[in-house]
Amino acid sequence: MKTTAVATKRAVKGNERRDANRKVAQNRRARHEYDILETFECGMALRGGEVKSLRAGQVSLQDAYARIDNGEMYLLGTRIAPYEYSSGFGYVDPERPRKLLLHRAQIDELRGKVTQQSLTLVPLSIYFKEGKAKVEIALARGRHLYDKRRAIAERDSNREAERAIREHQRRG
Numbered sequence: 001m002k003t004t005a006v007a008t009k010r011a012v013k014g015n016e017r018r019d020a021n022r023k024v025a026q027n028r029r030a031r032h033e034y035d036i037l038e039t040f041e042c043g044m045a046l047r048g049g050e051v052k053s054l055r056a057g058q059v060s061l062q063d064a065y066a067r068i069d070n071g072e073m074y075l076l077g078t079r080i081a082p083y084e085y086s087s088g089f090g091y092v093d094p095e096r097p098r099k100l101l102l103h104r105a106q107i108d109e110l111r112g113k114v115t116q117q118s119l120t121l122v123p124l125s126i127y128f129k130e131g132k133a134k135v136e137i138a139l140a141r142g143r144h145l146y147d148k149r150r151a152i153a154e155r156d157s158n159r160e161a162e163r164a165i166r167e168h169q170r171r172g
Helices: 002-020 028-033 050-055 104-117 145-171
Strands: 023-026 034-044 065-069 072-076 098-101 120-129 132-142
Touching: 028 034, 028 120, 028 132, 028 145, 034 120, 050 120, 065 104, 072 104, 104 120, 104 132
Parallel strands: none
Antiparallel strands: 023 120, 034 098, 034 132, 065 072, 065 120, 072 098, 120 132
């Protein structure tokens, strides 16, 4: 009888570990388009079946950004598809602005940096941490075309160098 209880606990812990820090969506284009200066973790205020849609991976961060209005931060341009089985929750606009949860001091600090240094707030990823939906927001500066080309060239040269090192270690 004890073995059954232990096996059940292990199964539950395994599911918790799997969902503990699971990335739901990632904005790969943001790392190409912007120089990431600083990152922040924010909570999200969600409604109805949006959490279930997130868990199902029905979210898009393409063209998403964050804005500070009246001392509160909002995530705009993110599309979370309506959960198809949530009839009792009512309709929720898939592209509505979603409030991001940060401390007042952090919001004030970000507002100052965004206005003074002409930076932007870009979401990098949405993930679950301890059962709660989180967004990784980056304070970023836009890249010019020549900066993008330079970044691609650096990345390619680093890959070539790593391949050469691995080949050398494998032979010697």
